Structures are given as structure tokens and as C-alpha cells.
Amino acid sequence: MRGLRRSSTSSLVLPSALLFFCCFTIGDAGGGGVLRLGYYSESCPRAEDIVQEQVAQLYHKHGNTAVSWLRALFHDCMVRSCDASLLLETSRAAGVSEKASPRSFGMRNFKYLDAIKAALERECPGTVSCADALALAARDGAAALGGPRAAVRTGRKDSRAAYYAEVERDVPNHNDTVSAVLDRFAAAGVVGAEGAVALLGAHSVGRVHCFNLVGRLYPAVDAGMDPAYGAYLRGRCPTADAREDTRDVAYARNDRATPMLLDNMYYKNLMARRGLLLVDQRLADDPRTAPFVARMAADNAYFHDRFAAALITLSENNPLGDDEGEVRRDCRFVNPA
Numbered sequence: 502m503r504g505l506r507r508s509s510t511s512s513l514v515l516p517s518a519l520l521f522f523c524c525f526t527i528g529d530a531g532g533g534g535v536l537r538l539g540y541y542s543e544s545c546p547r548a549e550d551i552v553q554e555q556v557a558q559l560y561h562k563h564g565n566t567a568v569s570w571l572r573a574l575f576h577d578c579m580v581r582s583c584d585a586s587l588l589l590e591t592s593r594a595a596g597v598s599e600k601a602s603p604r605s606f607g608m609r610n611f612k613y614l615d616a617i618k619a620a621l622e623r624e625c626p627g628t629v630s631c632a633d634a635l636a637l638a639a640r641d642g643a644a645a646l647g648g649p650r651a652a653v654r655t656g657r658k659d660s661r662a663a664y665y666a667e668v669e670r671d672v673p674n675h676n677d678t679v680s681a682v683l684d685r686f687a688a689a690g691v692v693g694a695e696g697a698v699a700l701l702g703a704h705s706v707g708r709v710h711c712f713n714l715v716g717r718l719y720p721a722v723d724a725g726m727d728p729a730y731g732a733y734l735r736g737r738c739p740t741a742d743a744r745e746d747t748r749d750v751a752y753a754r755n756d757r758a759t760p761m762l763l764d765n766m767y768y769k770n771l772m773a774r775r776g777l778l779l780v781d782q783r784l785a786d787d788p789r790t791a792p793f794v795a796r797m798a799a800d801n802a803y804f805h806d807r808f809a810a811a812l813i814t815l816s817e818n819n820p821l822g823d824d825e826g827e828v829r830r831d832c833r834f835v836n837p838a
């Protein structure tokens with residue numbers, strides 16, 4: 502209110518006051534209003550610097566870990582809330598780990614998130630939630646991969662349980678329809694085709710195991726796939742019976758041209774019928790999503806802008822407030838009672 506009254510003397514105050522109101526109402530009902538930029542600026546002023554330093558070091562040594570944080574944030578936020586429920590190991594207190602779900606197949610590098618959390622605990626014990634550590638790591642990871650830097654708010658709390666039974670229901674599958682995908686994203690706060698198309702651009706980096714591909718390659722190469730690309734993928738995945746087992750190490754890169762760049766090559770590939778997953782390729786064919794695919798393929802800056810916006814929205818899905826969760830000491834286990 503104070504800002505509004507003072508606006509008569511300063512032309513800068515009114516717009517910022519409006520921004521304030523806009524962003525608190527856009528956030529989800531419930532805990533949405535608890536998030537803000539720089540939530541730890543007093544309780545742990547170096548928190549965001551520490552994440553950034555850790556990400557820079559880890560990225561330098563294990564570049565794939567930046568890729569993993571993006572996928573991990575997506576899976577965590579699709580199931581109820583961005584509450585680090587994904588990070589819990591199976592335990593009596595938390596229940597069966599979400600990581601054990603078939604939908605989490607291929608997820609990796611969780612130990613590097615533990616390293617970030619350990620650095621935060623050394624600086625400010627019991628202060629920075631695992632959910633925020635993941636959101637900030639994904640933010641800095643996206644930037645390290647040449648993507649945009651999103652203005653991620655903080656203040657999430659961590660869940661006291663894992664929701665194994667909800668993972669297959671709420672995280673889309675590789676062969677889902679566009680309708681199913683749009684419904685799932687909308688339920689997580691990302692309403693509309695543009696944001697969904699932008700988020701799938703994360704498949705510009707990383708890899709897919711043959712288990713998730715052979716259905717498009719055998720007995721015949723999917724008619725919707727560029728035949729030359731099909732032949733290449735059959736070389737990567739030489740047999741039809743890939744197993745749902747990460748020890749079955751055969752995989753294909755999401756983007757052969759720029760595999761470690763979060764860029765719009767993904768959309769160019771889709772338009773050339775070189776989508777990897779069925780769900781990727783469908784974005785180029787469905788009339789609701791195709792126009793955004795074409796526009797992102799043509800304009801990397803537009804992709805980056807929409808990716809950052811959608812990542813922020815997704816990262817603010819239903820955050821837990823102070824009384825709804827805790828700050829876990831170890832991201833893998835709920836705090837002892």
C-alpha cells in the first residue's frame with residue numbers, strides 16, 4: 502500500500518507495485534505466494550552464489566549433470582509440487598522412492614545435487630530447501646548449457662513423503678498423445694501449447710535409451726520418421742528387444758548436431774522429421790503445437806524467452822509453505838522426527 506501512495510512522487514514505484522500484485526496472484530493458490538526472488542537474501546545471503554559456484558565446478562567436470570537437473574526439476578514439479586519428493590530414497594518414513602518408478606527410467610547424477618546441498622549445509626545448516634537447491638541448479642544448469650537464465654523465485658519447502666504411486670499418472674510418457682501432454686502440463690500450472698512446446702525443448706540436450714526408441718524402429722521404421730534418421734537410429738539400437746534396464750547402455754543423443762547446447766536445434770530436427778521420441782515428433786504434427794514448433798525452429802531467442810518463462814511457471818507449481826513441509830538436511834531422507 503505504501504508503494505502505491507508514494508507513487509505520486511516517483512514514476513518508478515507504481516509499475517513495480519503493479520508487478521508485485523500481478524506476480525503474487527499468478528502463482529498457484531496455496532503456497533504460491535511464499536515464493537519470492539532472493540528468499541534467502543537474509544537467512545543465507547550466499548546461497549545462490551554457492552549453487553552457482555557448485556554448478557560451475559560440477560558442470561566443468563561432468564557436463565551431463567546440468568542436463569540431469571533439468572529433467573529432475575520437471576519430474577519433481579509434475580508430481581504434486583516442486584517439493585524435492587523425487588529426491589527421496591525409499592525408507593520407512595518416506596515410502597517407496599519416486600526414482601524407482603518406471604517413468605524415472607534413465608535418471609542420473611543425483612549425487613551431484615547432494616554435493617550442492619552439502620555445500621549449502623556447510624554455509625547455512627538447515628536453511629536452504631532441497632526443492633530450492635534443485636530449482637536453482639536447474640536454472641544455472643540451463644544457463645551453463647547455453648540456454649537462458651530464468652528469474653527463479655525461492656522459498657519452497659521439502660515434502661515429508663515420496664509419491665511413487667502418482668508418478669506414472671502425472672509424468673507424461675514417451676508415447677503419449679499431445680492432448681494428454683497438454684492436460685498434464687496444464688495440471689502442473691503450464692497452461693497452453695506454447696509453454697509445453699517450449700519446455701520440451703529441453704530435449705535439445707541429453708540422451709534417450711533404446712528401450713524408449715525401439716517401438717519407432719522395429720519391425721519397421723515409423724512412417725513419420727525421416728528414413729535416413731531411422732537407419733542411423735537402428736545403428737544406435739541394433740536390436741528390437743532393448744531392456745528397461747540402464748545397464749542396457751545403448752542410447753541415442755537427443756540432438757546429434759549440438760548435443761550439449763540448449764538451443765532450437767530440437768525444433769529444426771522435428772521439422773525435418775528427426776524427432777527422437779514419438780511425443781517429440783507429435784508436436785510438429787498437431788495443429789495446436791505445430792505453429793510454435795515452427796516459430797521456435799526459426800527463432801532461438803524466442804525459444805529461449807518462452808523456455809525461461811515456462812520453466813519459471815513449472816518451478817512454481819504448488820510450492821509448499823512453511824507449515825506444509827520442512828527443510829531437509831539430506832535430500833535423500835526426511836528429517837528424523
Ligand code: HEM
Binds near residue numbers: 572609706780
Ligand atoms: C511430454 C513430456 C516429456 C516426456 C514424455 C519426456 C520423456 C523423456 C524420456 C523418455 C527421456 C529419455 C530417458 C532415457 O531413456 O534415458 C527423456 C530425457 C530427458 N528429458 Fe524429457 N520428457 C518430457 C518433458 C521434459 C521436460 C519438460 C524437460 C525439462 C524441462 C525434460 C528434460 C529431459 C532431459 C534433460 C532428458 C535427458 C536426460 C539425460 O540425458 O540423462 N523432459 N525425457
Ligand SMILES: *[C@@H]1O[C@H](CO)[C@@H](O)[C@H](O)[C@H]1NC(C)=O
Binds near residue numbers: 674676
Ligand atoms: C507406450 O509405451 C509403453 C512402453 O514403454 C507401452 O507399454 C505402452 O503400451 C505404450 N502405449 C501406447 C499407447 O502405445
